[in-house]
Amino acid sequence: MQQRSSDQMSRVGRRTYLAAAGGAVAGLAGLAGCLGDGGDSTPIAEVDPMTQGVNSGTLSWDDLGDLEGEISIYSGRTPDQISGVFEALEQEYDDLTVSVDWDDNDTQVNQILEEETHPADLMYSQDPGALNALHEDGSLQELPADVLDAVPNSYQHNDGYWTGVTGRTRSIQYNSDRLDETDFDSWDELPTDITEYATDERFEDIISTRPNSGTFRGFIQAMVERKGEEETREWVRQMADDQNTHLFEGGSDQAEAINRGGDDDPIIGLGNSYYAARILNEDSDAPIRTTFTENDAGCLFSVAGVGVLDQVGDAELVAEFVRHLLAEEGQELMMEDNGEYPVVEDIEYVGPLPDLDEINPPEFDLSGFDMDLQEAGDLIEDEGMFS
Amino acid sequence: MKPLTDYLDLSQQFPLTRQQLRETDRSTAALVLSSAIVAFLVMSPMLWLVFRATEVDPARAYSLIVSSQTGWITLNSIVLMAIVMLCSILLGVPLAVLTTRTDLPYPRFWTIVAALPLVIPSYIGAIAFVGMFGSGGEIDSVLGTTIPAIDGLSGSIFIITLYTYPYVFLTTRAALLSMDSSIVDAARTLNAGPFEAFKRVTFPQIRPGIAAGALLAGLYAISDFGTPAFMGANVFTSRIYWETTGFGREYAALLALQLIAIVAVVLVIEAGIGRDEDATSSGDGEGSTIRLGNWKWPAMGFVSLLGTLTLVIPVAIFTRWLFRSEGDRIPAYEFQLEFAFNSVYLALLAALVACLFALPVAYYSGRVNSLTSRILERATYVGFAVPGVVIGLALVFLGNRMLPSLYRQGVWLLVFAYVVRFLPQAVGTIRSSVLQVDEKTIEAARTLNAGRLETFRRVTLPLIMPGVVAGSVLVFLTTMKELPVTLMLRPIGMETLVSLIWNAQDSLAYRYAAVPALLLILISGLSMLILLRQEGGKLS
Numbered sequence: 001m002q003q004r005s006s007d008q009m010s011r012v013g014r015r016t017y018l019a020a021a022g023g024a025v026a027g028l029a030g031l032a033g034c035l036g037d038g039g040d041s042t043p044i045a046e047v048d049p050m051t052q053g054v055n056s057g058t059l060s061w062d063d064l065g066d067l068e069g070e071i072s073i074y075s076g077r078t079p080d081q082i083s084g085v086f087e088a089l090e091q092e093y094d095d096l097t098v099s100v101d102w103d104d105n106d107t108q109v110n111q112i113l114e115e116e117t118h119p120a121d122l123m124y125s126q127d128p129g130a131l132n133a134l135h136e137d138g139s140l141q142e143l144p145a146d147v148l149d150a151v152p153n154s155y156q157h158n159d160g161y162w163t164g165v166t167g168r169t170r171s172i173q174y175n176s177d178r179l180d181e182t183d184f185d186s187w188d189e190l191p192t193d194i195t196e197y198a199t200d201e202r203f204e205d206i207i208s209t210r211p212n213s214g215t216f217r218g219f220i221q222a223m224v225e226r227k228g229e230e231e232t233r234e235w236v237r238q239m240a241d242d243q244n245t246h247l248f249e250g251g252s253d254q255a256e257a258i259n260r261g262g263d264d265d266p267i268i269g270l271g272n273s274y275y276a277a278r279i280l281n282e283d284s285d286a287p288i289r290t291t292f293t294e295n296d297a298g299c300l301f302s303v304a305g306v307g308v309l310d311q312v313g314d315a316e317l318v319a320e321f322v323r324h325l326l327a328e329e330g331q332e333l334m335m336e337d338n339g340e341y342p343v344v345e346d347i348e349y350v351g352p353l354p355d356l357d358e359i360n361p362p363e364f365d366l367s368g369f370d371m372d373l374q375e376a377g378d379l380i381e382d383e384g385m386f387s
Numbered sequence: 388m389k390p391l392t393d394y395l396d397l398s399q400q401f402p403l404t405r406q407q408l409r410e411t412d413r414s415t416a417a418l419v420l421s422s423a424i425v426a427f428l429v430m431s432p433m434l435w436l437v438f439r440a441t442e443v444d445p446a447r448a449y450s451l452i453v454s455s456q457t458g459w460i461t462l463n464s465i466v467l468m469a470i471v472m473l474c475s476i477l478l479g480v481p482l483a484v485l486t487t488r489t490d491l492p493y494p495r496f497w498t499i500v501a502a503l504p505l506v507i508p509s510y511i512g513a514i515a516f517v518g519m520f521g522s523g524g525e526i527d528s529v530l531g532t533t534i535p536a537i538d539g540l541s542g543s544i545f546i547i548t549l550y551t552y553p554y555v556f557l558t559t560r561a562a563l564l565s566m567d568s569s570i571v572d573a574a575r576t577l578n579a580g581p582f583e584a585f586k587r588v589t590f591p592q593i594r595p596g597i598a599a600g601a602l603l604a605g606l607y608a609i610s611d612f613g614t615p616a617f618m619g620a621n622v623f624t625s626r627i628y629w630e631t632t633g634f635g636r637e638y639a640a641l642l643a644l645q646l647i648a649i650v651a652v653v654l655v656i657e658a659g660i661g662r663d664e665d666a667t668s669s670g671d672g673e674g675s676t677i678r679l680g681n682w683k684w685p686a687m688g689f690v691s692l693l694g695t696l697t698l699v700i701p702v703a704i705f706t707r708w709l710f711r712s713e714g715d716r717i718p719a720y721e722f723q724l725e726f727a728f729n730s731v732y733l734a735l736l737a738a739l740v741a742c743l744f745a746l747p748v749a750y751y752s753g754r755v756n757s758l759t760s761r762i763l764e765r766a767t768y769v770g771f772a773v774p775g776v777v778i779g780l781a782l783v784f785l786g787n788r789m790l791p792s793l794y795r796q797g798v799w800l801l802v803f804a805y806v807v808r809f810l811p812q813a814v815g816t817i818r819s820s821v822l823q824v825d826e827k828t829i830e831a832a833r834t835l836n837a838g839r840l841e842t843f844r845r846v847t848l849p850l851i852m853p854g855v856v857a858g859s860v861l862v863f864l865t866t867m868k869e870l871p872v873t874l875m876l877r878p879i880g881m882e883t884l885v886s887l888i889w890n891a892q893d894s895l896a897y898r899y900a901a902v903p904a905l906l907l908i909l910i911s912g913l914s915m916l917i918l919l920r921q922e923g924g925k926l927s
Contacts, residue, residue, distance in 0.1 A: 072879050079719030080894040099880035106632045114784040119795045133634050212632045249616040252895050262527055278895050377633035
């Protein structure tokens with residue numbers, strides 16, 4: 001592919017340029033006499049677990065070492081999704097302070113990429129693509145072996161630079177009250193093949209998605225890998241042109257519009273299932289529902305996860321903190337708060353959504369998911385799916 | 388319109404002693420130098436844009452710049468900016484005249500109503516509007532019908548105008564209050580009708596004020612990301628956002644530079660319109676009241692309608708959110724008084740620093756009409772036209788490397804970011820009042836042997852105080868509602884009213900957004916009272 005090779009070349013150029021510029025700027029900063037305050041440069045992979053590693057069976061927080069000190073986190077997830085776990089940990093350990101910086105996931109990544117030294121210990125991200133981007137930039141460090149052993153290989157980085165903490169799926173959202181306005185009599189008539197959402201005329205004008213999201217781009221990457229680039233391009237083109245897909249800038253806006261059910265609002269939406277779960281959580285009578293495609297990119301199972309930044313305040317604390325997220329209480333709290341799936345094998349799913357076995361997400365190795373998000377973005381834009 | 392190169396060297400116009408001249412040279416040099424430093428500081432983040440943009444592969448950069456996509460977003464952005472400016476003038480100027488020059492009952496109340504929309508972040512207004520009028524919204528569910536869809540480019544223009552026209556209203560109002568209205572009376576006694584008198588006498592005097600406000604409205608429109616994104620309008624900001632979501636910061640930087648190029652053209656054009664030496668006068672703004680008679684009813688109806696659209700609807704929607712059915716409690720969104728303190732503290736600091744930065748620039752460009760003064764003044768406007776996320780990234784890059792001890796520790800880097808974004812609001816209003824200071828007053832003080840600084844402190848500063856206060860209030864209000872820069876540069880763990888609104892709204896936990904949103908309007912409304920109070924006796 002012509003595009004890719006030229007991109008790679010410009011990337012090499014950029015590195016060299018950055019190195020040169022970084023050197024010049026570092027010189028200036030040194031002159032100003034206030035170069036960073038250091039931090040703990042011990043790689044966390046080399047720090048022994050305080051008590052035992054998380055790979056030795058399903059552990060509870062009691063089995064792990066006490067957390068003491070301050071840990072700071074860049075979060076690309078919203079507080080309702082993960083703050084419950086952080087607060088529970090702070091309650092468990094009197095001497096622990098968790099400082100979180102909440103911002104948009106992509107903004108966080110861009111910010112870390114622009115930083116030379118990072119003021120936070122961890123990045124907690126919504127999607128593997130973002131964490132891969134940070135690793136490629138050299139901002140992440142390897143995780144301890146026991147942490148990597150606790151999570152299946154397909155939910156973590158190949159060389160152990162990030163790991164998934166919980167999982168979620170792409171879904172088909174629909175307004176159950178409005179199905180009678182469509183040519184579908186019941187929700188179980190909705191196709192289980194993502195291709196049909198682009199080709200079936202019955203979806204014209206009533207379908208929606210959100211092309212700027214990381215997971216949408218991830219979904220596109222998955223489709224490219226499974227069906228090839230040509231077919232994926234055709235799918236995007238058909239969605240944009242033939243189906244006149246309603247495009248949203250935010251996943252919440254999209255789910256809200258489906259739920260609201262006005263005449264101009266879409267009835268169907270392709271998006272992450274938890275947006276619907278959140279609305280139902282606020283109002284159990286809400287008409288929004290979800291269903292899933294079968295074994296294709298449309299129900300891609302993806303993870304939200306953490307990467308440890310290359311220089312941390314207290315290496316031992318940070319490593320032990322990540323262990324706590326993967327221990328039983330950590331996993332269960334996130335299932336309860338956010339309807340997410342656990343990534344640690346022996347932990348049973350207890351949330352409101354169908355079990356993963358019932359959904360049939362595609363077998364997909366997220367570790368080998370070398371997502372060049374920009375490329376996916378270009379493909380989407382090339383085919384005209386841009387609001 | 389005088390050419391930019393038309394120097395007006397004040398020191399040559401008045402006979403001064405040799406000693407005074409030397410002092411003048413020195414203080415002018417200090418003024419130019421401090422203006423230059425301010426301009427350099429607030430322009431420094433743009434260096435990052437150039438640095439990043441040069442990383443784009445030249446072939447790709449070329450195709451990006453000349454693509455039809457870019458053509459469309461350029462056109463859309465210009466249309467957005469131009470129509471918002473025009474509509475803001477059409478709303479803001481009559482409202483300013485109505486509240487200062489007529490016998491409209493309860494002028495203070497109507498002034499607050501007309502100015503207050505500025506405190507509501509336009510994307511919040513957009514959400515409220517769609518929730519009220521959109522398909523499936525409140526009106527739809529009650530009446531079963533909707534007004535034409537508010538979306539796309541026209542929807543963005545509509546919403547942004549409603550929440551930015553107060554810029555024109557406030558600056559025009561300030562100009563009307565400080566102009567010498569005895570000339571209007573003179574014109575009227577010479578048998579000019581009210582309209583004729585307005586066109587020939589009042590308008591030329593308040594033109595710089597109108598232009599300053601319209602420029603702020605236009606630049607706000609072109610840099611606003613939230614509203615066009617929500618409305619699905621294809622403009623520069625939404626495209627810049629698209630690139631940053633793919634981590635294509637260098638493309639985003641390139642697009643931002645193109646945006647700045649457009650803005651530069653606008654700034655140059657406006658520099659011609661906004662300049663007006665005739666505007667020097669210091670009146671008491673009294674007299675020449677237009678009697679409305681029965682017209683006061685439609686006049687009050689008009690302001691009420693506008694206030695209902697811009698204020699009552701969002702407040703009603705927020706209040707409704709407050710009572711939305713309870714889901715699971717989300718402790719992270721629980722309101723804490725500390726968030727409000729943080730917002731106010733940051734906004735106060737930003738207002739203070741912005742005024743300190745603005746004074747030399749505004750004073751210099753208000754007193755000396757030279758190419759240098761115009762360039763330095765215009766330079767401070769650029770940051771206002773660039774989307775916050777771009778300024779944020781630039782300061783992440785620069786701050787993290789140059790001032791690591793300030794980066795995300797303490798609030799000073801964040802305050803500086805606010806100043807970069809909002810300085811022109813202070814520069815614009817202060818400069819308008821400097822323009823209206825009568826040269827003779829200052830010279831009188833000088834001939835009474837008052838030093839430059841003493842003259843400034845005892846004569847000029849009190850005269851331009853209305854502008855300084857107006858500028859501070861504007862910076863305060865906009866800082867209170869600023870989002871992207873706050874999220875990127877605040878000390879980790881520090882929450883503000885808008886960060887809570889944003890998070891709660893993003894998670895669809897609307898009931899938690901209600902209290903901070905209502906509080907934001909309340910606090911900003913109070914600061915508007917301060918603005919009116921200092922106008923004091925001028926409003927009878």
